[in-house]
Amino acid sequence: MHLERLISLLEIIAVIGRPVSATEVQAASGLPKPTCYRLVQTLHEQGLIEDPNEDGRYVIGERLIRIALLGKSDVDVRRVAAPLLKGAAATFNETVFLARFRDSKVEIIHVETPEDPARAFIHPGIGERPLHACSCSKAIAAFAETEFQDTIMQGSLQAYTDHTKTTRDDLLAEFDVIRSQGFADCDQEIDVGISSVAAPITIGNIGATFSVGAVGPVRRFGTEYRQNIGRELILLATKISGAIQLCNVGEV
Numbered sequence: 001m002h003l004e005r006l007i008s009l010l011e012i013i014a015v016i017g018r019p020v021s022a023t024e025v026q027a028a029s030g031l032p033k034p035t036c037y038r039l040v041q042t043l044h045e046q047g048l049i050e051d052p053n054e055d056g057r058y059v060i061g062e063r064l065i066r067i068a069l070l071g072k073s074d075v076d077v078r079r080v081a082a083p084l085l086k087g088a089a090a091t092f093n094e095t096v097f098l099a100r101f102r103d104s105k106v107e108i109i110h111v112e113t114p115e116d117p118a119r120a121f122i123h124p125g126i127g128e129r130p131l132h133a134c135s136c137s138k139a140i141a142a143f144a145e146t147e148f149q150d151t152i153m154q155g156s157l158q159a160y161t162d163h164t165k166t167t168r169d170d171l172l173a174e175f176d177v178i179r180s181q182g183f184a185d186c187d188q189e190i191d192v193g194i195s196s197v198a199a200p201i202t203i204g205n206i207g208a209t210f211s212v213g214a215v216g217p218v219r220r221f222g223t224e225y226r227q228n229i230g231r232e233l234i235l236l237a238t239k240i241s242g243a244i245q246l247c248n249v250g251e252v
Contacts, residue, residue, distance in 0.1 A: 005035070005039055006039055006042065008029060009025055009036070009039055009040065009043060010043065010048065010049070010060070012025055012028045013025060013059065013060060016028075019052070019053065019057030019059050020057055020058055020059075021057050021058075022036065022037050022056065022058070025058070043058075047064075048061050048064045049061045050062065074110075077110075078098070080240075081212075081243060081244065084236060084239055084240055084243065085110060085212070086112045088236050089113060089114055090114070090115060091232075092114075093114045093116055093119055094214045094215070095122055095214065095215050096112050096212065096213070096214050097112070097136065097213050098110040098211075098212055099136035099140070101140045101209055101210065105131075106128070106129050106131060106134070106136055106137040106140055106211070107128050107129065108125065108126050110126075111123060111125075111126065120217065122216050122217060124196070129190075130158065131152045131155065132164075133164050133165070133186065133190055134189070134196070135184040135186035135197050135213050135215075136184075136198040138174065138178060138184040139183060139184040139198040139200045139208065139213070140211050141175065142174075142175040143178075143179065143202070143208040144208065149171075149172075149175065153168045160191070161188055161190065161192050163187055163188040163189045163192075164189045165189070181227075181230065182230070182231075182234045183197055183198060183199040183200075183230035183231070183233055183234060184197065184198050184199075184211075185226055186198075187221075193219075194215065194221075195216065195226060196214060197213060197221070197230045197233065198211045198214075198233065199211060199213070199230060199233035199236070199237040200237060201244075202241055203241055203244060203245060210244070212236055212240055213233065214233065
C-alpha cells in the first residue's frame with residue numbers, strides 16, 4: 001500500500017507537467033494531508049522529486065529520470081528522436097545520426113539520410129565508435145567526468161589516419177575547444193575524405209548521455225561548413241533532449 005501510494009503521487013506530479021505544490025498533490029490524490037505530505041517528503045529525500053526553485057513546488061527528479069533513461073531501449077529513443085533527425089537531414093541535406101553512451105562505449109544507434117536522390121551522402125554505419133577519434137564520441141567525452149576522460153587516455157589511441165589525435169595533450173586541448181564551442185569535429189580522423197560534426201545531448205543534470213551529428217564528404221564538410229552545422233546541432237540536441245525527457249516522464 002505504501003509503495004502504491006508513492007507511485008500514485010509520482011504519476012500525479014509527472015502528468016501535471018509543471019512545478020506542483022504538496023497541497024495540489026494532496027487535492028489530486030485524495031489522501032489525508034499528513035499522509036500525503038509525509039509521502040511527498042519521502043520522495044523528495046530520495047531524489048525522486050525535486051524542488052528546483054526551493055519554493056515548495058515539485059517536479060520529477062533527476063534520479064527518477066536517470067532510472068527511466070537507463071531502462072529505455074534504443075527502440076524507444078529512436079522512436080522519439082527519429083522525426084527530429086529526419087527533419088534535420090532534410091534541412092541540412094546531409095546524413096544525420098544519433099549516438100548513445102553506455103557501458104563505457106559510444107555507439108551510433110540511428111541514422112537518417114537526405115531524401116534528395118541526386119545528393120551523394122555518407123552513411124556512417126551503426127555500432128561502436130572510437131572514443132578518441134569520432135565527433136559523436138568526443139562530443140560526449142569532452143563533457144564527461146575526468147575519470148572517464150582518463151580511461152580514454154589510457155586506452156589504445158589508434159591512429160586511423162594522419163589526422164587522428166593520439167596524445168593526451170592533443171585530446172585534452174581539443175576537449176577544451178569542444179566545451180567552448182559546444183560541439184565536436186572529426187576532420188578525416190577515421191577515414192580520409194570523410195568529416196563529421198556532433199553536439200552533446202544533455203539529459204537534465206545527468207550529463208551528456210547522447211550526441212547528435214552530421215557526416216559527409218570532406219569536399220563539402222570544410223571548416224566553415226562544419227561550424228555552421230555544429231551550431232545548428234546544438235539547437236537540435238536541445239530538442240532531442242526534451243523529447244527524450246518527456247518520453248521518460250510520460251512513462252514513469
